[in-house]
């Protein structure tokens with residue numbers, strides 16, 4: 001599967017440096033290429049004679065901007081240059097750009113004098129932004145947003161944190177962003193991605209060779225796989241039977257709460273699992289049999305009473321033996337019975353386990369069960385996949401939800417390492433980390449229509465269905481997350497984002513895989 005990288009500002013600086021120092025490509029050559037690419041995007045959209053305002057800061061982003069303005073001026077555009085900050089503080093490259101435009105007798109102004117431009121080139125801050133934007137810089141950003149011209153941000157909209165996508169007190173709202181070599185995390189994470197407009201990533205001669213063997217931390221799948229969801233699926237054996245396509249045990253639901261187990265089980269079936277058995281309270285039997293007659297059922301009642309638990313736990317043990325993998329948590333609640341079920345599933349089985357929803361809250365409360373999972377993963381190779389949303393993640397990690405959002409990549413990786421499993425941290429951009437892999441996957445499919453009850457139950461079912469078909473924990477999680485987002489996108493294309501409901505995601509599974517996976 002082809003990877004697409006999203007880099008941090010430190011990584012990008014390292015690749016710049018390697019290209020300049022190790023491969024000896026002069027810094028000004030990179031800057032000129034960046035400027036040419038940007039100027040050409042403007043030429044595609046605006047004719048000669050258009051009025052251009054270049055707003056530069058003192059760092060190299062400003063140097064890029066000045067070079068863009070100079071190229072456009074040489075090609076017949078009317079260009080005004082403004083430098084925000086002291087000339088004396090300019091970087092070496094930016095000073096060179098100032099010297100060059102001085103030779104062309106282009107005046108450099110220190111403030112914006114007109115509010116009428118066709119194009120504004122935002123080159124105030126790039127990936128070097130290191131603190132909140134205040135004073136003249138904040139005013140400048142607000143003025144750029146007020147001028148009713150087409151805003152082209154160079155590298156990243158000024159004011160967006162390139163690592164986290166945060167708005168650092170104020171940020172430019174661009175129409176397009178022309179970035180270089182690799183997209184930055186700030187282009188992808190929210191809210192940064194909403195400030196970029198269309199992101200155009202250009203080759204300026206900084207390539208994968210600049211990694212010198214150590215690839216970037218964060219990756220996704222390349223866009224061209226968007227329409228090829230089936231390529232991600234486990235091979236399907238034409239001579240197979242329901243046994244060979246895997247058995248999923250869904251331990252879910254609580255009294256009169258059958259929806260979660262139904263969504264989860266149906267999704268496991270629709271992704272291709274051969275058999276799905278639901279373990280749920282007796283009260284849910286009738287409705288599940290009516291809505292999902294394909295599911296096998298094992299029900300319990302009065303499980304809080306020792307005798308009833310004794311009988312039922314034997315049954316559960318048999319079901320766990322039968323299954324290839326188990327998913328526990330959707331709609332299970334936090335009752336005494338839920339505790340017991342969870343503990344039993346963790347301790348009495350070595351089958352691969354997907355933990356979701358209340359299962360995660362139960363896990364967060366027990367250091368002992370976390371230790372059991374770690375031991376099972378390390379000693380018996382048990383694959384553990386947990387699928388927390390940000391609030392559940394924060395509970396497990398021991399921090400505030402805002403802290404997770406600010407640092408989703410490294411926190412997801414740290415939790416995966418701590419639990420010796422695969423962690424899927426669900427947010428507008430879901431991150432997936434595995435304890436044995438250095439790199440973290442960041443998902444870009446999906447939309448806000450999926451922020452609806454039951455959507456997580458569908459994901460848990462899909463991942464379990466993939467595991468049951470022989471997927472490894474990490475691949476099952478990545479594939480599940482990618483497909484789940486695609487299902488949301490397909491559902492939203494049909495109904496609009498407002499109307500999407502969890503059941504629509506499962507429904508789309510009928511179509512997304514219709515072009516058949518690989519054959520075994």
Ligand SMILES: NC(=O)C1=CN([C@@H]2O[C@H](COP(=O)(O)OP(=O)(O)OC[C@H]3O[C@@H](n4cnc5c(N)ncnc54)[C@H](O)[C@@H]3O)[C@@H](O)[C@H]2O)[C@@H](O)CC1
Nearest residue numbers: 027030034059060061125126127128129130131132133155
């Ligand atoms: N080799 C090169 O010359 C290349 C340069 N590139 C450009 O260089 C940029 C990075 O350049 P720099 O590292 O110089 O960084 P920037 O140009 O992004 O800005 C850094 C400057 O802004 C100051 N600063 C940071 N936050 C501030 C704040 N909140 N308020 C006021 N001042 C603040 C810093 O002290 C520093 O002087 C990239 O974004 C890209 O546009 C790329 O074109 C690639 C090649």
Ligand SMILES: [K+]
Nearest residue numbers: 122125156158
């Ligand atoms: K910028």
